[in-house]
Amino acid sequence: MAKHGGWAGKVLRVDLSTGKISTEDTLEKYRDYLGGTGIGYKVIWDEVQAGVKSFDPANKIVYGVGPLAGTGAPCNGRTAITTLWPTCWPKALVASGHMGGQFAAELKYAGYDAIIIEGRADRPVWLSVWDEKVEIKDARQLWGQGIRRTTIEINQQMGPEASVAAIGQAGENLAPMSVVMNSYSHSAGGVGGVMGSKNLKAIGVRGTGSVRIAGNKEEWEKLIKLHLSLLGANNQHVVPSNPQPWAEHYNAGSRWMASAGRRWGAANPSIDTGACEPHNLNRIAYRTNNAAYFLGDKAWQHTVRGNGCTACPIRCHTMLKVPAVSAKYGIPELGQNTCVGLLFGRAFFKSFPDGPKGQTAIEACMVGMYLADDLGVWDNYGQLQRDFQALYYNGIFKRKVAEKEFNSYSWNKYEQGDPTFLFELLPRIANKEGELATALGLGTGHLLERWGIPEQEWLENHDLLYWKLGHPKHHSNEDAGQCGVIINTQYNRDAQCHSHSNFTRNGLPIEVQKRLAAELWGSPDAVDAVAAFTPMNAHKAKMAKWSLLRKELHDCLSLCNWMGPWVASPLKEREYRGDDSIESLLYSLATGDKKSRQELDTIAERIFLLHRALTIRDMGAKDMRTKHDTIPDWVFTDPKDKAAFSKGTIRMDKEDIKLAMDMFYEEMAWDKETGSPTKATYRRLGLGTVADELAKRGLLP
Amino acid sequence: MERQEEVRANILNIIRDRSESGRLISAEEILTELKRRGLLTSEEIKPKTHLETALKQALQENRDVKEILAPNGVCYYYSVRRLSETYAGILVLKSENPLWLIAEVVRENSKRYPRPVPVAGFMESPFDLTLEAILECLRVMGEDKEYQDIAQTITSVGKTFLYSSRHLDPDYASMLAEWLDVGQADNP
Numbered sequence: 001m002a003k004h005g006g007w008a009g010k011v012l013r014v015d016l017s018t019g020k021i022s023t024e025d026t027l028e029k030y031r032d033y034l035g036g037t038g039i040g041y042k043v044i045w046d047e048v049q050a051g052v053k054s055f056d057p058a059n060k061i062v063y064g065v066g067p068l069a070g071t072g073a074p075c076n077g078r079t080a081i082t083t084l085w086p087t088c089w090p091k092a093l094v095a096s097g098h099m100g101g102q103f104a105a106e107l108k109y110a111g112y113d114a115i116i117i118e119g120r121a122d123r124p125v126w127l128s129v130w131d132e133k134v135e136i137k138d139a140r141q142l143w144g145q146g147i148r149r150t151t152i153e154i155n156q157q158m159g160p161e162a163s164v165a166a167i168g169q170a171g172e173n174l175a176p177m178s179v180v181m182n183s184y185s186h187s188a189g190g191v192g193g194v195m196g197s198k199n200l201k202a203i204g205v206r207g208t209g210s211v212r213i214a215g216n217k218e219e220w221e222k223l224i225k226l227h228l229s230l231l232g233a234n235n236q237h238v239v240p241s242n243p244q245p246w247a248e249h250y251n252a253g254s255r256w257m258a259s260a261g262r263r264w265g266a267a268n269p270s271i272d273t274g275a276c277e278p279h280n281l282n283r284i285a286y287r288t289n290n291a292a293y294f295l296g297d298k299a300w301q302h303t304v305r306g307n308g309c310t311a312c313p314i315r316c317h318t319m320l321k322v323p324a325v326s327a328k329y330g331i332p333e334l335g336q337n338t339c340v341g342l343l344f345g346r347a348f349f350k351s352f353p354d355g356p357k358g359q360t361a362i363e364a365c366m367v368g369m370y371l372a373d374d375l376g377v378w379d380n381y382g383q384l385q386r387d388f389q390a391l392y393y394n395g396i397f398k399r400k401v402a403e404k405e406f407n408s409y410s411w412n413k414y415e416q417g418d419p420t421f422l423f424e425l426l427p428r429i430a431n432k433e434g435e436l437a438t439a440l441g442l443g444t445g446h447l448l449e450r451w452g453i454p455e456q457e458w459l460e461n462h463d464l465l466y467w468k469l470g471h472p473k474h475h476s477n478e479d480a481g482q483c484g485v486i487i488n489t490q491y492n493r494d495a496q497c498h499s500h501s502n503f504t505r506n507g508l509p510i511e512v513q514k515r516l517a518a519e520l521w522g523s524p525d526a527v528d529a530v531a532a533f534t535p536m537n538a539h540k541a542k543m544a545k546w547s548l549l550r551k552e553l554h555d556c557l558s559l560c561n562w563m564g565p566w567v568a569s570p571l572k573e574r575e576y577r578g579d580d581s582i583e584s585l586l587y588s589l590a591t592g593d594k595k596s597r598q599e600l601d602t603i604a605e606r607i608f609l610l611h612r613a614l615t616i617r618d619m620g621a622k623d624m625r626t627k628h629d630t631i632p633d634w635v636f637t638d639p640k641d642k643a644a645f646s647k648g649t650i651r652m653d654k655e656d657i658k659l660a661m662d663m664f665y666e667e668m669a670w671d672k673e674t675g676s677p678t679k680a681t682y683r684r685l686g687l688g689t690v691a692d693e694l695a696k697r698g699l700l701p
Numbered sequence: 702m703e704r705q706e707e708v709r710a711n712i713l714n715i716i717r718d719r720s721e722s723g724r725l726i727s728a729e730e731i732l733t734e735l736k737r738r739g740l741l742t743s744e745e746i747k748p749k750t751h752l753e754t755a756l757k758q759a760l761q762e763n764r765d766v767k768e769i770l771a772p773n774g775v776c777y778y779y780s781v782r783r784l785s786e787t788y789a790g791i792l793v794l795k796s797e798n799p800l801w802l803i804a805e806v807v808r809e810n811s812k813r814y815p816r817p818v819p820v821a822g823f824m825e826s827p828f829d830l831t832l833e834a835i836l837e838c839l840r841v842m843g844e845d846k847e848y849q850d851i852a853q854t855i856t857s858v859g860k861t862f863l864y865s866s867r868h869l870d871p872d873y874a875s876m877l878a879e880w881l882d883v884g885q886a887d888n889p
């Protein structure tokens with residue numbers, strides 16, 4: 001490479017114990033790891049010893065972005081934050097959280113590909129990164145403030161262009177169930193307490209530079225247009241939710257909600273989302289309305305617009321205006337978020353007086369967003385709320401919490417679906433007030449241990465969706481049968497992988513999905529229709545490997561895996577094909593380092609392998625198959641006791657899943673017996689020294 | 702341009718314009734539109750065969766233009782550049798009997814994707830049926846042996862979906878309805 005493009009070129013390192021601020025050359029040190037989680041895993045492997053705990057000063061936090069952050073590539077606003085995960089139970093292991101918003105781009109414009117935070121400040125501080133001027137600033141006046149106030153205060157100092165990633169009271173108080181958040185609604189869960197343990201309240205970033213595109217500018221423009229043309233709506237749903245004149249297919253379960261007559265009713269003047277014909281790239285932002293998707297038709301009248309990350313036309317954070325909440329709850333009438341963030345408040349309640357999609361449910365969402373996104377409470381992909389319901393309705397709270405404390409909550413309000421209950425609960429979680437709230441703030445695994453509840457009870461309960469290590473499933477068998485199960489065995493928190501579910505939920509007919517699957521993974525049998533699963537085959541293992549590697553690749557390049565990969569599209573003339581090479585095309589043109597799809601996937605495999613090695617090292621175990629890659633019992637059950645592989649069930653078969661894991665390990669060239677990567681695999685992927693280190697510890701198969 | 706070619710080009714424009722607005726057009730309507738736009742000479746106005754030949758040729762020469770036969774025997778025309786075959790199919794069914802419209806849409810979805818269809822979907826564009834009309838259709842269907850395959854399933858949050866038992870069995874249909882209505886949103 002002559003002069004590189006894409007990367008900013010420097011990694012910023014800040015030691016909060018000593019106050020030392022330094023930089024290092026990104027490409028010299030991290031080129032083989034691209035960026036994002038790649039830099040994160042590398043730093044943790046090289047610099048954080050096994051046995052370090054999440055809140056120890058010796059733990060580090062790596063805010064990593066990739067070569068595509070801050071470019072014009074669609075959906076590039078993701079920052080990967082890697083650290084030892086405090087909700088990972090029974091011991092902290094490496095994991096990453098991902099926030100969208102504007103932080104990633106701003107960091108690049110300031111000249112950095114990552115920030116490594118180490119040590120612990122002796123008083124509350126915040127980090128100001130303004131191009132090359134980096135300062136550790138006193139945050140005593142911010143300590144105790146919520147995320148919104150903190151963000152505003154720092155923006156007043158750094159200017160409105162600065163992006164501020166801040167923690168709330170939950171993080172300050174070292175509640176493991178806490179987030180860091182930028183741009184008011186873009187959070188990374190699990191990281192808040194780690195920042196709090198370092199006395200780091202926030203990072204404000206302002207950059208006045210730009211990201212260089214190494215390749216031909218016209219080709220780049222053309223590529224961006226191609227990529228935009230392949231986008232569907234959020235989660236890469238490529239068909240609209242109801243019939244449109246241009247559309248051959250439609251699916252009531254699609255997030256492509258736009259349609260003539262469906263209006264953003266709270267915009268001024270209100271806006272008709274219209275037909276959104278896919279070739280009209282200027283209307284992509286009208287396709288998705290996650291509030292209407294999750295909360296029903298009523299949400300249209302409250303919709304102001306979509307909000308989202310840098311360079312992403314999807315705008316999946318729907319902004320709602322609900323005037324009634326000001327008078328009723330004393331909170332602002334505007335709120336915005338997506339998915340579990342949007343549903344944060346609603347999800348605590350079993351029912352509402354006017355039904356699951358009525359006005360009260362919307363108000364519960366508004367209250368939930370207002371509180372959680374200011375206090376910085378995390379919900380662990382909805383596990384907090386599922387746990388809460390189970391613990392209350394099974395009488396466990398009553399048994400575990402002192403009577404006086406238990407009675408201090410208005411349980412009648414809770415049972416009636418009154419959103420004001422959230423004002424009692426969420427601040428207490430953030431401030432660790434009382435046993436109930438403190439236990440909830442620990443995360444599922446630590447809560448169960450604290451209250452002497454066997455994890456097995458959670459592993460057997462289908463409704464709780466709990467998977468392992470204190471975390472829930474994230475797109476498992478319900479989405480993609482064995483492929484989803486395999487993916488959910490691999491990480492140390494919920495898997496956060498959407499490569500497979502974005503494909504299976506894209507809304508195309510099964511015969512089209514099978515045709516595309518044959519091109520991508522070698523056989524139409526790689527995918528099944530939902531709840532009509534067939535026994536395991538090698539192509540499903542290929543799909544699982546591909547899904548994991550693309551997730552890791554996106555996390556390193558700063559592409560949004562809540563959108564990609566883009567292997568299906570809304571385009572009939574392409575027979576609904578997307579482009580499996582879009583990542584490598586973007587990478588090559590942006591950086592000037594020409595890499596084929598396969599070459600880039602190999603780098604992603606190296607990075608994924610390093611994550612595996614870290615997990616093995618820190619667990620001190622090589623038998624990953626039985627100690628780590630575990631599957632909860634509920635996966636093998638069905639509410640109607642329907643047999644696995646019969647139509648209408650997502651139940652899996654134990655023997656078949658054993659075979660699935662065999663095939664996956666084979667596909668990865670890992671040892672089948674232990675599920676540990678072999679020395680040869682480490683060497684093939686350029687991780688020979690990692691293999692040597694593991695060999696010294698007796699951790700190679 | 703030869704006169705014949707000119708007529709064909711005008712016909713194509715009319716079909717494509719109509720498709721652009723999300724609607725089909727019949728031969729008769731094309732003729733009316735040609736007249737309205739003043740695009741036919743007085744000799745060309747009368748002979749019906751003249752238009753039919755031009756239309757046929759336009760269809761052969763332009764792969765985007767399609768013909769669809771409505772159950773009442775009338776042929777409609779549209780351009781797939783602007784209007785999909787699926788949508789055209791819905792429009793011709795809509796021009797007929799709502800019973801048929803609902804049943805065919807439900808059968809097609811059950812067979813092809815496969816998935817059940819929410820009843821409320823028929824109240825939206827392009828179906829635009831009222832709830833009363835839909836309920837009446839379902840009542841009549843229940844008594845008509847032609848529609849005995851059209852069945853209902855209700856999700857845990859009370860939303861009714863329709864499916865065809867020719868293509869989905871009841872457990873499978875109810876699982877898929879739950880997935881569409883509740884499961885996907887609960888597993889975002």
Ligand code: SF4
Pocket residue numbers: 075076077100101234235307308309312313314315316317560562563
């Ligand atoms: S899809 Fe949503 S989360 Fe992903 S980049 Fe776009 S706005 Fe951000």
